[in-house]
Amino acid sequence: MSDLGSLPCNADDKWDNLWESAVLPVWDEMSEELLKVLLQEMPDMTGKQVLECGCGTGRVSMRLVRFGASVTLLDKSAAALKLASRFSQQQRLSVELVEGDIFSMPFSDSRFDLVWNAGVLEHFERAEQVKILKEMKRVCKPDGLVIVVVPYAGNPLYRVAKWWKEKTGRWVFGKEKPVMTLVDILESAGLQARREYTADFSDSINMLAGIPGSETLQTLFRIWCDSLDPVEKAALPGRWLVAVAGMNGEPQPRSVKAPALTPTGGASDRPSVAPSLPIEERMPIRSTMSDIAPAPVSKGLPPIVCFSSIRWDELYQRPQHIMTRLANRGHKVLFVEPAFREVRIQSSHISTESLKVIIDNSVAQSLRRIGKSLYALNPLSHVQYGGCDDSGASRKRDTMLASILAACDLLDIKDPVFWVLTPHWYKVLEQLPLSLPVVYDCVDDHRYFAGSNPAVIGHLDELLTKRANVVLATAKRLYRNKAQYANALFLPNGVDFQEFRGESISPPEDLKSIPRPRLGFSGAVTTWVDVDLLYELARKRPEWHIVVVGSVYVDVSKLLALQNFHYLGKKDHASLPAYLKGFDVGLIPFKSDHPLVTSSNPIKLYEYLACGVPVVSTRWEEIAEFEDVVSFAQGPEEFLSAVEEVLRHPPSPERLSARARAFDWNAIAQVASHAILLAKADANGDGSSMERVLRDIEELKSAIVGEPAPYPQGLDLLKAYARVLSDDPDEVIGFLKYQYEDKTPDRICELGNRLYLRGLNSRAIHLFERGLTEYPGDSDLMYNLALLLVERNRDGDRSRAEELLRRIVEHRPDDKDARVLLESIATNRRDQVHPDATQSVCYRDR
Structure with a gap:
């Protein structure tokens, strides 16, 4: 084209x-x-x-x-x-x-x-x-x-x-x-x-x-x-x-309108x-083929109003990745940016009607369409008129909220779920009814950003956490701080895996001209990046070339004075894979004792790995589990040794890339979509049957418990589903513990019996079939499965039941229960199989 x-x-x-x-x-x-x-x-x-x-x-x-x-x-x-x-x-x-x-x-x-x-x-x-x-x-x-x-x-x-x-x-x-x-x-x-x-x-x-x-x-x-x-x-x-x-x-x-x-x-x-x-x-x-864009999960997905911590075009980070995919899945999304807009008018007085017109005009000017079902708004923060400065905290909140609600009206967004990324939005959020569902996506310990008042931000964070129906935490340290709340879930960052793993990407011209080996850093160079460490690497190894792609917010003048330091500036996110592919080593030189680092889950880690680029990093708790694919070092000397080792014996790019696969943003967005439904159900007190909970669990399993499991705490989302949606949460949680933790024959018999008594015969059969793959010779599992198959009585069920019972009798000739059931099948006397309809079919206790 x-x-x-x-x-x-x-x-x-x-x-x-x-x-x-x-x-x-x-x-x-x-x-x-x-x-x-x-x-x-x-x-x-x-x-x-x-x-x-x-x-x-x-x-x-x-x-x-x-x-x-x-x-x-x-x-x-x-x-x-x-x-x-x-x-x-x-x-x-x-x-x-x-x-x-x-x-x-x-x-x-x-x-x-x-x-x-x-x-x-x-x-x-x-x-x-x-x-x-x-x-x-x-x-x-x-x-x-x-x-x-x-x-x-x-x-x-x-x-x-x-x-x-x-x-x-x-x-x-x-x-x-x-x-x-x-x-x-x-x-x-x-x-x-x-x-x-x-x-x-x-x-x-x-x-x-x-x-x-x-x-x-x-x-x-x-x-x-x-x-x-x-x-x-x-x-x-x-x-x-x-x-x-x-x-x-x-x-x-041409004059004939023939078919x-x-x-x-x-x-x-x-x-x-x-x-x-x-x-x-x-x-x-007409629309064709679902691969053109991800298909919606289902009809009627709730709209989302995302209170972001960054502008859409400022840094392409977690909020943009998740919101883009949620919009593609079928949610209508309004992405609300931090407000810095104001209006000044000459009049000494302004009526309520005039203020509404000003707000509506401001929304029409600042609202922009990012993609299908995805819009960004930079809301009006305050209005100045005459000698009055309408910039007081409460008036600013009123104006911002009015702008957001006007945008919702324009986009026909009704009953949204509010997705909040920073505690600073709490004062706006608290003006909304408590019945509106809230997801708090906690991505940082916001107390420690420059210019923040730790006590004030800490208090707002606590209020927001208590207000939220679901709290997501990107790092284990953040998760532990939120785990006391019922619906706190661990959901780390990720990578656009297909884009970053692409092969044979030619490096951009400004990178291609830099000699190898190239030690690259992608992202913002700010207070938690160890600039002194980068300086020592460049100074002690002049044959190595340090490359920085991203924005710089601190003094790097001493680095710029070195011949082997190359600052390429901020790049569009779409071009980032080509730059990373041109690195020989990906660096994460964070100050591991910095409070923002200890609570961080760096996106660049997954991007380096997806590109197949070896990683050398300082160590902190959040990324320690990646020691199989990351070389950890502290201080200049360890970094020098680690980089030298990686350059001499580079790990397999395929192995590095495979480690990042489980953290694809699509899988993370799938969990995020379910977290939104969970928040809405929690806010509305929406109970449901166990069958619905189990159905949702089946859809989530592939995203949450893949190999390797992308996040160890992923089971918590399923448990939260059980607490909110099921009328018998203990039963569902027991079922989950069997699936992911306690897969013993005792547990199988117990849960199979309970499933049957709730009328979930097919679920119970599936449970016993799976149990037999792990315990193929267990006679109690075989007997109970045979009883369930006879009860269901579909094509092939009785033949399968006979096969199971013959195996039991062959190995345990004295098993009277198995013999009686086998004989009753042979003579087709089903009344002897289940004489008491209220009796538990799984009566073989262990």
Whole structure:
């Protein structure tokens, strides 16, 4: 895909310059919409040959490999193909890359099932467009499809943005002529136009970026667009015109609205292409394939208002990782940033109505859409008017809360769960009803940040902890401090594992120029980083090169004076894996006695490991369990020795990467989503049956007790579920202890009996079956399982019961119970099997 609008195609050097300066592509909404188009038109990609001619990065076509297609990417720019190659290697997707001219492609006739491009045709004159389409037709199979995507001239936002940017000299895409239809051009090339429709209205909103004062308008458009139902949204004129053509048969008369053919040849209720057909009447693009974005866990997930400790674009940390994934799972999320905004007006007095207008206007200006179902708000903190400074603590809290509630109204957020990341928000939170659920995500000991009053912050932390329905702690020290509360859970930090483990990532140019070995540090250089330690490493080993990627908040002048110290500055999170992959050693030179360090769970540890980079770190409790993959050292001399050892004998990158796999942010977000449901249930007093609790437990097990277990205290979440949701929590907790702690035959018999008495026969059978895998010769387990199978009496149950009983009798001929039951099955006298329906079926006590 040529990134949908670029420099003129007749300037080869400009294309190369464009792609040489580009970075690896990011999967965005536009990419998602184009993938939907391709999968809608050709739902079964298995074994299909796909060509994208004029591919650019090729990111959309590459995704088709996951659906079984064989993909070929053609582009005239060697730089574009080089970037596509890097991306395919990073994504582990095998594609064929061909450097060639779109007017004369080096392929045999009728080779491909699907030939397509996007953002290409509009850069050419009509005669050239026809020539390109004829060449696309030539290489397409007789029963194949040609799909062309170009800007749609009927989209007003795109047209006005293009007009304004051309008038002001800001249009950077060269010659680009949008069209209302491609039917005439397709037919001139000998192709049969089958369908034509528009897609991706939201991308036209993005076109407004850069126009002064358009930010508020963009936000309102996005909020309005998200509020539409699918039918209304489909009626909007999209940013892109999609034309689908085939080779077979005569072109349909454009005045006839005959049924169009679907890619499988069946009838569709979508009208055929016709200039007289209004674009609103054409079939909307339907959603396809769940891998485009994580599917929601279920319908009706509660919205979230996240009170953050950092701005969205300040540092990409735990709040952004978790909130992005919760939005993808189906929660609507409002991310509230720390408030620093104020309004000054000249009037000496302001009415309540005027204040409301000011707040509403402020929200409209500061609210922005980050992604689907995810919004960020920098709320108004106070209003100054006349000689009155409305900056008193209580007035500021009122103004901030009013801003937040106004944003909730605008986004139609009702009955949210409040996710709070710092005690500073408690004074705002306390104004809300106690019935509203709260999750306190405690990521630091906030008392020890610079400028904090430890006594005040400690008191607010205690109040917030008591107010919260669920408390999450990222470090074991924090967890111990919160464990006295019923719903305190340990949930550490994580890593975007797939992004950081990617192979064959070329280091960025500013890193590539630095000689090896490179000892890297990623993150903020602040008070808890031992700058003196870094200085000694660089001074004593001038052949080593110390590289820092991130922001600096302390004096590092003595480091900057060294020739082998390299400060590369803060980098976008998306580019971070490429930098880390270029490190020979990842450093964590924290001051291990600093109170913020002792309560920290460093994200950089998981990122280094996922990249397969050896780690040398100071030691503190939280990361001591990683001694199998981390070299610990204290002081310059130990650090020097540890780094030398790692450089001489580097550990296996695969082993390091595997250690980080269990800490993927997706698994952590899954637990976070359940913690939100738990908080809501706790706030509402929402009891439930044991069956629901067990069902939720089954979903959580893979995230909480994987191999290796990502967090030892993960069982606490399941126990909290049992306390809140079950009418018999002791029973569920006993079941959990069997599953994860006490798997003895005694426990199995006890729990199996209790499950049966509650009418959970199948659960009890499953329990005994699992028990027999660990204790295959236990006669009591076999006997009780046989009784349950006879009671259930499904196909195969009695045969399985007979098998179990024969094994018992074979090894214990004097077992009368087993003999009687076996004989009753053989004679089909079921009344002898269970004469008393109230009797416990698991009566073989141990």
